Amino acid sequence: xxxxxxxxxxxxxxxxxxxxxxxxxxxxxxxxxxxxxxxxxxxxxxxxxxxxxxxxxxxxxxxxxxxxxxxxxxxxxxxxxxxxxxxxxxxxxxxxxxxxxxxxxxxxxxxxxxxxxxxxxxxxxxxxxxxxxxxxxxxxxxxxxxxxxxxxxxxxxxxxxxxxxxxxxxxxxxxxxxxxxxxxxxxxxxxxxxxxxxxxxxxxxxxxxxxxxxxxxxxxxxxxxxxxxxxxxxxxxxxxxxxxxxxxxxxxxxxxxxxxxxxxxxxxxxxxxxxxxxxxxxxxxxxxxxxxxxxxxxxxxxxxxxxxxxxxxxxxxxxxxxxxxxxxxxxxxxxxxxxxxxxxxxxxxxxxxxxxxxxxxxxxxxx
Amino acid sequence: xxxxxxxxxxxxxxxxxxxxxxxxxxxxxxxxxxxxxxxxxxxxxxxxxxxxxxxxxxxxxxxxxxxxxxxxxxxxxxxxxxxxxxxxxxxxxxxxxxxxxxxxxxxxxxxxxxxxxxxxxxxxxxxxxxxxxxxxxxxxxxxxxxxxxxxxxxxxxxxxxxxxxxxxxxxxxxxxxxxxxxxxxxxxxxxxxxxxxxxxxxxxxxxxxxxxxxxxxxxxxxxxxxxxxxxxxxxxxxxxxxxxxxxxxxxxxxxxxxxxxxxxxxxxxxxxxxxxxxxxxxxxxxxxxxxxxxxxxxxxxxxxxxxxxxxxxxxxxxxxxxxxxxxxxxxxxxxxxxxxxxxxxxxxxxxxxxxxxxxxxxxxxxxxxxxxxxxxxxxxxxxxxxxxxxx
Numbered sequence: 174x175x176x177x178x179x180x181x182x183x184x185x186x187x188x189x190x191x192x193x194x195x196x197x198x199x200x201x202x203x204x205x206x207x208x209x210x211x212x213x214x215x216x217x218x219x220x221x222x223x224x225x226x227x228x229x230x231x232x233x234x235x236x237x238x239x240x241x242x243x244x245x246x247x248x249x250x251x252x253x254x255x256x257x258x259x260x261x262x263x264x265x266x267x268x269x270x271x272x273x274x275x276x277x278x279x280x281x282x283x284x285x286x287x288x289x290x291x292x293x294x295x296x297x298x299x300x301x302x303x304x305x306x307x308x309x310x311x312x313x314x315x316x317x318x319x320x321x322x323x324x325x326x327x328x329x330x331x332x333x334x335x336x337x338x339x340x341x342x343x344x345x346x347x348x349x350x351x352x353x354x355x356x357x358x359x360x361x362x363x364x365x366x367x368x369x370x371x372x373x374x375x376x377x378x379x380x381x382x383x384x385x386x387x388x389x390x391x392x393x394x395x396x397x398x399x400x401x402x403x404x405x406x407x408x409x410x411x412x413x414x415x416x417x418x419x420x421x422x423x424x425x426x427x428x429x430x431x432x433x434x435x436x437x438x439x440x441x442x443x444x445x446x447x448x449x450x451x452x453x454x455x456x457x458x459x460x461x462x463x464x465x466x467x468x469x470x471x472x473x474x475x476x477x478x479x480x481x482x483x484x485x486x487x488x489x490x491x492x493x494x495x496x497x498x499x500x501x502x503x504x505x506x507x508x509x510x511x512x513x514x515x516x517x518x519x520x521x522x523x524x525x526x527x528x529x530x531x532x533x534x535x536x537x538x539x540x
Numbered sequence: 541x542x543x544x545x546x547x548x549x550x551x552x553x554x555x556x557x558x559x560x561x562x563x564x565x566x567x568x569x570x571x572x573x574x575x576x577x578x579x580x581x582x583x584x585x586x587x588x589x590x591x592x593x594x595x596x597x598x599x600x601x602x603x604x605x606x607x608x609x610x611x612x613x614x615x616x617x618x619x620x621x622x623x624x625x626x627x628x629x630x631x632x633x634x635x636x637x638x639x640x641x642x643x644x645x646x647x648x649x650x651x652x653x654x655x656x657x658x659x660x661x662x663x664x665x666x667x668x669x670x671x672x673x674x675x676x677x678x679x680x681x682x683x684x685x686x687x688x689x690x691x692x693x694x695x696x697x698x699x700x701x702x703x704x705x706x707x708x709x710x711x712x713x714x715x716x717x718x719x720x721x722x723x724x725x726x727x728x729x730x731x732x733x734x735x736x737x738x739x740x741x742x743x744x745x746x747x748x749x750x751x752x753x754x755x756x757x758x759x760x761x762x763x764x765x766x767x768x769x770x771x772x773x774x775x776x777x778x779x780x781x782x783x784x785x786x787x788x789x790x791x792x793x794x795x796x797x798x799x800x801x802x803x804x805x806x807x808x809x810x811x812x813x814x815x816x817x818x819x820x821x822x823x824x825x826x827x828x829x830x831x832x833x834x835x836x837x838x839x840x841x842x843x844x845x846x847x848x849x850x851x852x853x854x855x856x857x858x859x860x861x862x863x864x865x866x867x868x869x870x871x872x873x874x875x876x877x878x879x880x881x882x883x884x885x886x887x888x889x890x891x892x893x894x895x896x897x898x899x900x901x902x903x904x905x906x907x908x909x910x911x912x913x914x915x916x917x918x919x920x921x922x923x924x925x926x927x928x929x930x931x
Contacts, residue, residue, distance in 0.1 A: 344787060352892065373599075432584065
């Protein structure tokens, strides 16, 4: 037998396998059935079982939080090398709820493409990286979405001197976009619905996307509007660029966890709700100690851990919400600190206001 | 007297036992890894399934050789990526070979300037990582071209801007298919001419210019066919399409994007440096006596190279050349850094949209492996063909 025969056999085998994979509807559908037995025995010892995540985090002594490192305002590294931003503050809030110490977090910077695999494989405990809640991601990816922390919408930024005013002007345009985002899909959907021809130029990271846009590779660049506002500040001449009025999509951004550990899912959900509740009750990091000492309101007492043992139901200490408000702040404080009028972004609250002020933030009662 | 050796001291038996133990260890570890993966996937409700390939992709791809839109399936998107990789690797291999041979010959030249230029080129390019070269070509060269509004228009017209290069190109018309048959006939005729001339050459001992004559035959048939088709159907097989600037883009002609150009240039110039060294090594492996003998027979410089040096050098050149070709194909996956939608880039997007990490990775590895094996088979066949025939 000559070597060549081996090569050819190998090649045929691979091609055969590929064809079977592509064409074999039956075989691929049958596969899950065969391995059901494995599923059952796996549930018991898998690290993602009920209550396992909290235990793992406590044993480790710190939280591992997947974040963005390239989106000023939401997740970025400042000049001193510290992670800062809206999403980053939510990582601190989770750490404060678990340990009573917001600094017990290790950050993992992830690209849009890496993020779900990192969560699925257990490399991170929670993903808080401006991630849009969609049905597919909630189901097929094996992840669960906690309540939305930021309601966003997709926008398009162009050069002022390009004369582009509305979506229809983009006919024939090249548009820079990041891979692995809902943005990429929305763009295709919206343009196809309107019959506008365009060419996407796809990159892995936001730095590459905006770098190529700035070099003039694309007529337009698209991502969530908050992302456009935040990245525009970093361009050479921010005033040369405008963001079109059109909003292409709904982008509810929030934290997500692996499926299969409901206790951990509950903790993340209620950490988010605690920041909403803090704003609803008018409790912030400055007045929380005073209110805790003086309050007679049963709802506030339950919230701050003076009554009802709410924290224990989550597997945490009763002052979990107090710690969040005390060390990180309520929603309004987190927002103002990272995106408010004193920052370069100056984003209006819009939909991200409490329901009392006509926004969408509404927390179920803590009782 | 003649006591049998106990089996635990019998070398033949021990050898077999060692082999079996090793085999069991390999099978067990592979099975363990596979089982581990399946268990982990099952725990996350992600059992392997290729069903996703039939679903609508929903994203657009900038460059595609086959019709593709957001309504196509993931399977087709994957195919678009495969074809883009084949396109850039195939063209890259051809141009890298030509450039590499030229530089390799320059490197051996007795002309001081040529020699030094080639050395400097090889030393610089070989010692810079390919990724750096790609980024250089992309952001340093092709994105620095003028904007479309101030595009430079070369004769042709060829439009050069930071949106790429658009040049005139032929587009097939209704008679193109008929013309393809004529081209096929031309190929067959050329092969016959080749065969006849080789026979004559062997009989008479004076080899005519076989390649040149066959090529001329093909060209003749092609030209004649073109004229005939145009006369009979009143339509040439190819219509000239020239590019023009229309709004935000160029329309018509052949458009080469900056991503493709950067990837292509990076791969060609990088691999050519290695090929040049391979060529030099091959030529230097031919003993000096051969060249002196050829000169003594009265062959000139080019004839010496073509008839004496190259046939012998090829034996040394082909095996390392094969690995350079494989490298080029695999290196094309760096395209993802400059936004060219090659296999790796498209597969990455599919992985991300579907969450099917294992399946997509397996498919991708399978395709790259097939490319490599196909290249190897071809090059090994060629290697065998040019092997020194010992008499």
